[in-house]
Amino acid sequence: MSQHSSTPEQIFLTSRDLTAQHLQATLSTALEKRADYADLYFEARTNEVVALEEGTVKKTSRSLSQGVGVRVVADDKTGYAHSDDITVDTLQIAARTARTIAHETGSPQIASVQGIRHPQRDLYSLPTAPTAIPLAEKITLLQRIDEEARRYDPRIVNVMASIAVEQKHVLILSSSGEMVADTQPLLRLQVSCIAADGNNRQQGSHGGGGRMDHHLLFDTDRWQTFAREAARQAILGLEAAPAPAGTMTVVLGSGWPGILLHEAIGHGLEGDFNRKKVSAFSDLLGKKVASELCTVVDDGTLPNRRGSLNVDDEGTPTGRTILIEKGILKGYLQDKLNARLMKMPPTGNGRRESFAHIPMPRMTNTFMLAGESTPEEIIASVPRGLYAVSFGGGQVDITSGKFVFSASEAYLIEDGKVTRPVKGATLIGNGPDVLTRISLVGNDLQLDEGVGTCGKEGQSVPVGVGLPTIRIDGLTVGGTQA
Amino acid sequence: MELENLATEVLEHARKHGATAGDVLVATGESFSTGVRLKEVEKVQQSQEKRMGVRLFVDQRSAITSTADFTRETLFSLIEETIALAKATAADEFSGLPAADMLAKVFPNLDLYDSVSNLSPEEKVALAREAEAVALSADPRITNSEGAEFSSGDHEVLYANSLGFLGKYRTSSYSLTVVPVASHNGAMQRDYWYSSHRKFDKLESPTAIGEKAAERTLRRLGARRVKTQEAPIVFDPQMAASLLRHLAAAISGSALYRKTSFLLGRLGEKIAAGGIWVDDDAHIPSALGSKPFDGEGLPTRRTPVVEDGVLTSYLLDTYSARKLGMQSTGSASRSFSDAPSAGTTNFFLKPGTTPPEEIIRSVRSGLYVTELSGFGVNPVTGDYSRGVTGLWIENGELTYPVEEITIAGNLLDMFKQIEVVGNDLDLRSTVAAPTLKIARMTVAGE
Numbered sequence: 011m012s013q014h015s016s017t018p019e020q021i022f023l024t025s026r027d028l029t030a031q032h033l034q035a036t037l038s039t040a041l042e043k044r045a046d047y048a049d050l051y052f053e054a055r056t057n058e059v060v061a062l063e064e065g066t067v068k069k070t071s072r073s074l075s076q077g078v079g080v081r082v083v084a085d086d087k088t089g090y091a092h093s094d095d096i097t098v099d100t101l102q103i104a105a106r107t108a109r110t111i112a113h114e115t116g117s118p119q120i121a122s123v124q125g126i127r128h129p130q131r132d133l134y135s136l137p138t139a140p141t142a143i144p145l146a147e148k149i150t151l152l153q154r155i156d157e158e159a160r161r162y163d164p165r166i167v168n169v170m171a172s173i174a175v176e177q178k179h180v181l182i183l184s185s186s187g188e189m190v191a192d193t194q195p196l197l198r199l200q201v202s203c204i205a206a207d208g209n210n211r212q213q214g215s216h217g218g219g220g221r222m223d224h225h226l227l228f229d230t231d232r233w234q235t236f237a238r239e240a241a242r243q244a245i246l247g248l249e250a251a252p253a254p255a256g257t258m259t260v261v262l263g264s265g266w267p268g269i270l271l272h273e274a275i276g277h278g279l280e281g282d283f284n285r286k287k288v289s290a291f292s293d294l295l296g297k298k299v300a301s302e303l304c305t306v307v308d309d310g311t312l313p314n315r316r317g318s319l320n321v322d323d324e325g326t327p328t329g330r331t332i333l334i335e336k337g338i339l340k341g342y343l344q345d346k347l348n349a350r351l352m353k354m355p356p357t358g359n360g361r362r363e364s365f366a367h368i369p370m371p372r373m374t375n376t377f378m379l380a381g382e383s384t385p386e387e388i389i390a391s392v393p394r395g396l397y398a399v400s401f402g403g404g405q406v407d408i409t410s411g412k413f414v415f416s417a418s419e420a421y422l423i424e425d426g427k428v429t430r431p432v433k434g435a436t437l438i439g440n441g442p443d444v445l446t447r448i449s450l451v452g453n454d455l456q457l458d459e460g461v462g463t464c465g466k467e468g469q470s471v472p473v474g475v476g477l478p479t480i481r482i483d484g485l486t487v488g489g490t491q492a
Numbered sequence: 493m494e495l496e497n498l499a500t501e502v503l504e505h506a507r508k509h510g511a512t513a514g515d516v517l518v519a520t521g522e523s524f525s526t527g528v529r530l531k532e533v534e535k536v537q538q539s540q541e542k543r544m545g546v547r548l549f550v551d552q553r554s555a556i557t558s559t560a561d562f563t564r565e566t567l568f569s570l571i572e573e574t575i576a577l578a579k580a581t582a583a584d585e586f587s588g589l590p591a592a593d594m595l596a597k598v599f600p601n602l603d604l605y606d607s608v609s610n611l612s613p614e615e616k617v618a619l620a621r622e623a624e625a626v627a628l629s630a631d632p633r634i635t636n637s638e639g640a641e642f643s644s645g646d647h648e649v650l651y652a653n654s655l656g657f658l659g660k661y662r663t664s665s666y667s668l669t670v671v672p673v674a675s676h677n678g679a680m681q682r683d684y685w686y687s688s689h690r691k692f693d694k695l696e697s698p699t700a701i702g703e704k705a706a707e708r709t710l711r712r713l714g715a716r717r718v719k720t721q722e723a724p725i726v727f728d729p730q731m732a733a734s735l736l737r738h739l740a741a742a743i744s745g746s747a748l749y750r751k752t753s754f755l756l757g758r759l760g761e762k763i764a765a766g767g768i769w770v771d772d773d774a775h776i777p778s779a780l781g782s783k784p785f786d787g788e789g790l791p792t793r794r795t796p797v798v799e800d801g802v803l804t805s806y807l808l809d810t811y812s813a814r815k816l817g818m819q820s821t822g823s824a825s826r827s828f829s830d831a832p833s834a835g836t837t838n839f840f841l842k843p844g845t846t847p848p849e850e851i852i853r854s855v856r857s858g859l860y861v862t863e864l865s866g867f868g869v870n871p872v873t874g875d876y877s878r879g880v881t882g883l884w885i886e887n888g889e890l891t892y893p894v895e896e897i898t899i900a901g902n903l904l905d906m907f908k909q910i911e912v913v914g915n916d917l918d919l920r921s922t923v924a925a926p927t928l929k930i931a932r933m934t935v936a937g938e
Contacts (some may be wrong), residue, residue, distance in 0.1 A: 031543040057829070063750070066582035072573065074566075075828040076542075090537040094560040107538050110613070145580045167749060204751060204872070213752060213872045253877070255900060255936035256720035286529070288638055288673050288682065366539060373607035403867035405879075409673055409682040410715070412896050414879035436868035436877040438936075445708050486866065487896025488877040488936045492720050 018179040018191035019126055022052040028447045030123045032098050036080065037120055037185055039105040039348040044116025044413050045084040046350070048108070048322065052078045052096065052181040053365040056141045061172040062152035070145070079365040080104040083347055084112040096375065121187030124324040129192055129320035131325065133313045140175035143224050153227050155237045159203050162241035165248065165388035167205040171237075173197070175224075183323040195221050196316065196472060198461060200237045205244035212250075214243025215314070215418075218459025220474075222314040229241040236459075243400065243419055244429050249433065253420065253489025255433035259392050259439065260475045260485040261423065263399035264385070265459065268475030271306055271376050273404040274332045274441040275299070279333050280359075280371040280466075281348030283408050290411030290442050297367040299339045300445030302380050306334040308343055310358055310374030316460040317375035317474035324369055328358035334445070335377075353409065359410075373464060377476030381451025385479040388450045390426040395441045397421045398427050399468070411441040436488040444482065452479030493519065496660075498562065499652040502546060506571045506654075511578070512549040513654045514588050515788070518544045521647030526613065528620040529639035536613070541647075545828030548574045552583040558828035584616035585902060592655045594820070596791040599784040603777045604663040606691045616642045619668055621697050626702025627672040633713060636704055638671035638682060639787055644692075645698035651826070657789035665780070666692050670705040674713055681712035683863075688920065689780050690811060690840060700755045702794050708862070711883065712862040717937040724858035724864075725930045726851055726885065729916055731861045736841055738769065738869055738876075740923060743805075745812020745823075745834035745923035747871060752902060755803065755873075755876030755932065763905035767844065772807060774822070776836035778824055781922035782836035787826030795821050801908075809834040841925040844913030848927040851912050853888035859899065859935060860885050874903035897937040906930050 022028065033050065054076040061069040072183035078101065079092040089111030091104040140401055152171050159169045177195040183189045201219035207482035220475035230357065262270060275291070285288035291299070300306070310328025314316050319328050324346050332340045336468035344352070345360030348371055387395060397420060404415030416436045421428045464473040505790040508512045519879075525536035543762040545558040548571065550660030555577035557570050561702040624640035643666070650660035667688035668720035674681050685705035698794045720774035727735065748752035754761060776782050786792050788810055807814070809832045825835035854862060862881040868877035883890045914927030 025883060043817040059829075066584075068554075068582050068584040068587070069556075069831065070577045070581050071558075071829045072577065074570070075560055086537045087533055090535070092539050094540070094542060108536075111533065111536050114788055135522035145577065150578070170750070189902075206751070211726060211751065211756075211872050213870070214523075247873075254901075255898075255934050257938055286636070286638065288680070290680065351622055358563065366538065366541075368535065405865045405867070406863070407682070407881075409680045410493075410712070412865075412879065412881070414868070414898075416866050416877065420743050433873075433875055434868065434877065435900065436879055437867045438866075438879045438896055438898050486717075486896065486898065486936055486938075488879070488900050490877075490900045490934045492722055492900075492936070 018181045021179050022056050022181045026096055028098065033123050033183055034120065036101040036105050039084050039102055040080060040109050041110055041120060041185055042082065043112035044114040045082050045109065045112045048082045048185045050078060050080055050183045051323065053178065053364050054432050055176060055178040057176045058141055058147065059172055059174045060148045061154065062156055063170050064168065065156055067149045069153055071252065076367040078104065079089060080108045081217050081368065082108040082111055084088030086110045093331040120185065120362065123183065126189045126191050126207050131320065133311060133320055134195055135320050136195055136223050139177045139223065140195045141177040142340060143175065144259050147228065151233060155201055155233055156466065158200060158234050158237035162238050163245050164244060165197050165205045165207050166203050166241050166242045167206045170202045172200050179438040184325055189202050190321055192320050194319065195459040197222060197224055197227065199227055199233060199236060201240040202238040203244040205248055207248050210248050212244050213423055214240045214247060216240040216243065216249065217461045220314050220316045220460040221318060224255060250431040250433045250492045252422065253485055254396065255431040255489045255492045257289045257484050257486045259395035260482045260487065261388055261392060261395060261397045262477060262480050264452060264454045264477055266458040266475065267398060267401055268377050269404045269457060270475035271477065272373060272475050273406040273415055273437060274444050275306065275333065275375045276376045277406050279343055279406045279409065279440050281342045281352060282371050284342050284350050285352050286465040287410045294339050298338055299442055300334050301448045302337040302415055303451040304334055304445050304448055305330050305338055307375055307379065308376045312375055314349065315375050315474050316472045320373065322360045323362045324360035326356045326360060328374060330355045341375060345369055345371045363471060363473050367469050370466065372466065372471055373473050375457065375474035375476065377455065377457060378478060380453050380455035380478045383450045383452050385452050385454050388452055388479050388481050389423060389428060392423045392426060395423045397404060404442065413441050414438045416450060432489065438486045438488060444485065448480050449482045449483050450481040454478050495650050495763045496658060499650060499658065502567055502571060502689045503652060503654050505568055506575065509572055510550060510575050512551055512555060514546065514548040515589065515651065515653035516546050517828060518650045519647060521645060521753045523617065523643065523645040525615050525643035526620055527639050527641045527643060528617060528624050530637055531621060531625065533617055543742055544830050545575055546571065547831065548578055550575060550578045552585055552587050553581050553646055554587050555581060556829055558833060564570065572644050581670065586811055589653055590790055590820065595655060595657045595789045596659065596785040599659060600775055602775065602784055604661060604690050604782060606664045611644045611692065616644065623668055623670045623698035623702040626699050627670050627706040628707035630703060631710055631806040633670050633674045633676050633710060635675045636673035638673060640670040643669050645742055651789055653789055659785045659789060659819050664690055666695055666900055668695055668701055669696065670702050672705050672709045674709045676713045678717065683708040688780065690780060693707055702856060710895045712881065715894050715895040718935060719938050720936050722932050723935050724855050725933045726855060726858065726860045728860065728862050728927055729862055729918060732928040733921065733923050734784040734864055735906065736839060736923050736925045740836045740839050741871055745806060745808040747813050748806060749815040752872050754872060758803050761803060762801050763904060764798055764801040765910040766801045767913060768798055768910055769842040771796050771842065772836050772839045777837050779838045779919055781836065783837060786822045787824035788823065790820055790822040792822045802835055807834045807836065822931060836923060838919060839923045840917060841913065841914045843917035843926045845915050846912050848914045848916050848921055851927055851929050852885055854912065855885040856887060858885045860890055876901050876903050876906065897935055898934045899935055901933040906933065
């Protein structure tokens with residue numbers, strides 16, 4: 011089945027002879043017992059990966075998946091069933107399974123199924139679906155990346171690069187009768203280099219992408235930047251000294267170091283954890299949780315970003331949610347269930363990995379707004395500390411509030427100057443107080459290049475982060491030099 | 493027979509359309525999970541799953557595709573697409589199926605299946621409810637819960653290739669997890685405990701799981717930081733297993749031929765302290781990692797990888813073995829949309845003779861690690877830096893809980909500095925280890 015040019019209604023309904031009556035009947039079955047609402051989530055996606063290694067493209071893979079998930083919600087209970095066959099029969103079976111969560115009898119209020127609504131704005135309308143990019147074009151690009159990275163330094167001994175694309179169609183029908191469709195493209199280019207000097211071997215990685223036109227990656231110098239950055243990081247690692255250990259002033263560079271916000275506060279502000287009062291941020295709404303220099307937002311409406319969506323996976327339009335304003339905790343990230351139970355508006359953050367998963371509150375693009383200091387002033391203000399500019403992953407325990415994120419490129423700051431590179435190290439802190447120690451915020455807000463994937467309860471979704479250069483007065487650096 | 497026929501038909505269709513070789517992986521099954529929170533059912537989830545992965549070769553070129561749509565029309569068009577993709581990629585002299593005479597001919601009965609049919613959804617809910625109730629009533633400081641979850645699965649895996657291999661096996665799985673939340677003086681902590689097994693009867697009781705989850709959560713209350721220092725580190729069995737996962741990644745074929753392993757070129761060398769023995773054993777009856785044949789149809793086996801501290805074997809699949817000029821160890825693991833790569837089956841560090849209490853008693857001042865967080869492990873260099881939650885050991889006793897600190901070192905040094913191996917190995921997951929004591933690492937804190 012070709013899904014490059016088909017619309018969600020063709021893929022899910024017309025081609026399967028599914029009508030509004032069938033959908034109505036499924037909702038009726040789902041809502042036969044007393045329930046608050048139900049929804050159907052149809053999904054079809056194509057994923058392709060083309061990978062280069064040792065100078066040639068030897069690996070290509072394509073994967074097709076499709077299915078429907080039926081959910082019934084009663085109070086705070088969720089019943090869920092899914093099937094990778096989409097037929098009148100499987101819909102009925104799934105609806106009957108999902109409704110077992112509800113026991114009390116009730117009189118169902120089924121609104122009639124309306125026509126398909128398309129989101130009012132389109133944040134990622136593309137001239138070509140990413141899955142329609144000719145294979146030859148991808149292979150050529152990967153080979154040029156290989157050459158570019160090796161040209162950077164003769165000590166680059168291997169280059170691994172890949173282009174991963176996804177085209178996802180969704181159709182979401184809720185028991186209010188509203189039906190919304192969306193087509194969500196995604197593209198990611200990743201480069202990893204190995205540098206070797208004698209027995210000293212190091213790896214560097216860089217990449218980027220988004221829900222974007224591939225020409226903006228393929229036909230500009232962005233891919234060259236990725237290749238050179240991966241090579242530069244690998245070479246830099248060859249001369250990195252052991253990292254310091256202990257609590258010190260840390261300056262985070264702009265962009266991807268925004269993973270700090272994602273781990274330190276983002277997860278802790280997701281509605282489910284706060285409704286259950288298991289988050290270190292529970293009951294802190296309106297309280298000061300950061301220095302007044304800090305304003306942090308989650309914004310799913312940025313055009314072409316990896317973390318953006320026209321509508322979330324429950325059909326709610328995404329928005330811009332202020333989480334922290336001048337240091338004061340202002341809001342949580344909500345899906346429908348948690349918003350209803352907390353008597354707050356949904357924020358368009360109900361997301362799920364696929365039709366086989368129950369939606370929950372998730373971040374989109376999470377970043378701190380720019381301040382007034384220049385990055386140079388910030389570094390010059392530090393007598394001794396760590397300047398961390400690139401990171402691997404992070405993790406948080408939302409209940410204790412303790413979070414970690416691991417620097418992959420960092421330098422010592424000595425007497426207000428960036429001096430020697432040091433090896434990667436994990437930084438660890440406490441979510442509810444780390445932002446109170448931010449003493450300077452730069453004027454150089456940048457969003458990351460578009461590589462982030464967030465995991466929660468076994469579900470992965472694409473996200474973005476962003477940060478201006480910031481100074482944190484006291485964060486624990488987990489190096490080896492005590 | 494239907495899936496066997498389908499797999500054979502796919503390979504036949506591929507051959508007719510120009511594929512010179514190929515293989516097919518098919519998995520089907522169903523799973524159920526239910527969550528209970530604060531004594532009420534919170535979630536019931538049921539799924540039917542199926543998926544097929546097809547890898548086709550045109551001489552030394554190959555491509556992989558996967559789908560959940562088993563209609564002939566979709567499969568046949570997918571096969572033609574796969575062949576076209578394969579033709580567009582570069583030839584790889586090491587690619588291809590294993591030699592025909594290496595394929596498994598007999599399949600050991602590993603007792604991996606236990607029928608779930610006689611367990612009703614209500615009984616499953618009751619198990620989760622009971623485990624949570626035990627945790628909630630363990631202590632007044634257990635004030636909240638992220639719930640308890642029971643899940644079960646029933647899956648069948650079939651693998652066939654164009655050399656005539658066809659094998660399949662069926663597995664069942666059961667697990668029960670509880671996540672209590674404790675609070676004291678305004679600070680909250682959560683921890684968990686779980687049990688997971690292929691046999692329902694072998695699951696730990698809801699009472700045992702609930703009690704252990706409560707105990708693990710309560711002992712974290714009042715956690716503080718410690719000063720930056722060097723100290724001996726004791727890893728509890730779960731955290732010791734995480735060190736073994738880093739070892740497994742470093743001896744797997746792809747990390748070696750890509751030269752991204754800190755153990756590159758160390759075969760035959762001492763990489764750990766004497767007295768360290770590590771096996772990968774696919775034949776342990778009913779174990780979670782056991783399988784009768786590997787992801788390429790080769791026989792599985794027991795492979796000793798570290799013997800008295802010396803690295804004696806890598807874990808290899810056919811491709812990485814050819815790249816390295818070695819033999820496959822029957823370690824191929826195959827996913828639907830990726831080529832086979834070497835992985836572990838049941839990978840464990842053999843127990844020593846020292847009880848864990850005695851290991852703790854041997855430490856005058858040091859750290860007992862019960863949780864590690866973050867991704868601060870560099871596979872290329874072995875450099876290691878992770879966040880820690882645990883308990884501080886003073887004069888041989890576990891004293892106060894600690895958090896918001898890190899430990900750092902280098903994996904190779906850490907393996908060489910293992911001073912004591914506990915006698916408490918428990919194969920509760922596919923990678924397992926007993927309590928381990930490492931002589932010294934850097935602790936970063938205040």
